[in-house]
Amino acid sequence: MEQLNGWFTDLLSGNVIFTANTLSFYWSGLVTTVQLVFLSLLIGVILAVPLAIGRGSKRRWIKLPIYAYTYVFRGTPLLIQLYLVYYGVVFFDGIQDSIFWVVFKQAFFPALIAFTLNTAAYTTEIFHGAIKNTAKGEIEAARAYGMSRKLMMRRIILPSAFRRALPAYGNEVIFMLHASAVASVVTIMDLTGAAYYVYARFYAPFDAFIFVALIYLCLTFSIMFTFRTLEKRLLAHLRPRGA
Template structure:
């Protein structure tokens, strides 16, 4: 009888996990995760394009500082970068007396900075490789047509490089989605943070974390479908004609 009562009590507790309130926590966490990932990817992409062009330059004073930046951020864990930015900003002399402190004291913005710098480093190398892989014939044809260097980059090199970089960049987007789970360590209520909160309240780790794992899985499949669709549209000319 005691075991039956224990089982029944646990069953009731399990049923209380997915209430409107707890689903609201997950929804809030999903919104924070989406905002953090989308902003970091967007800003990181905007930074990565000029950095990739500079990284492909033949001028040492241009490419080597960019190489050092990408080497450091790709060679160290994102969690360590997040800790350094989140906790280290406090020790910058005088920053607490400036308007920047009103922004940086909130955990979202240090996390955004860390995620942006990390994804920009990876995306820079992805696009650099795609730029370097531009067929020599396309470049020579553009020069023969009389295009300037800037126009050739804008109309020939970058569109071609973007199409080649699309599969690798899709993997980077998925990596950033999964890496966003560490944002909860700096008190951001993301998806993983919501699961931790539900677990701490109901002591149900399997229900809390399996549910959030299912959400991540659905988001991952959605991203995969989106990039496969883009690859199908943008790389259709590379498929052999039957």
């Protein structure tokens, strides 16, 4: 307890191991984490929209493979998926002699693939549920105007579903931010990897990991604030008058 109190005293007074070198590692780790999370979420959303539409198809040969994909990736740990992509890609015949090896020999891109497939599976189910819960009155009104299925999907169903899916998708973004910490196990120098570096070099676990935890906390609250602002603007019509 005395050591812990001493550490907090050092933290408040600024006498912790934060040099220009370690801060550069933290900054590099922050940039890598933001890039990894942002790209995986962006590509995941692009994949999830058509998958969510296909998930609700009446044709079994379309919806069953999508259901199997989301079931597998939501039912297995992200760390296992990362290991399978990172270590398993070398077992493909000829991959090391192909042009793709330039991409896959770097840990960032296998991690990006694993994260993208994982978040796309969750986002597909989020959007599918939102599309499925579209009010029948909206669909009947669109049909009364003579809209085709594609036009109704683009102008009525998807915009309405995106608004309803916003709270759940905000949680998925936060989950991906926190889950990105596993990227450090495949030699990626993200925020957690930077904390491991400082801990290994200076043997300062409290300084390293609590500082990184505070960075994650700030990022999380920034995401929460952004999504709550969007919810207030996009879902304002659902609030009672005077609320």
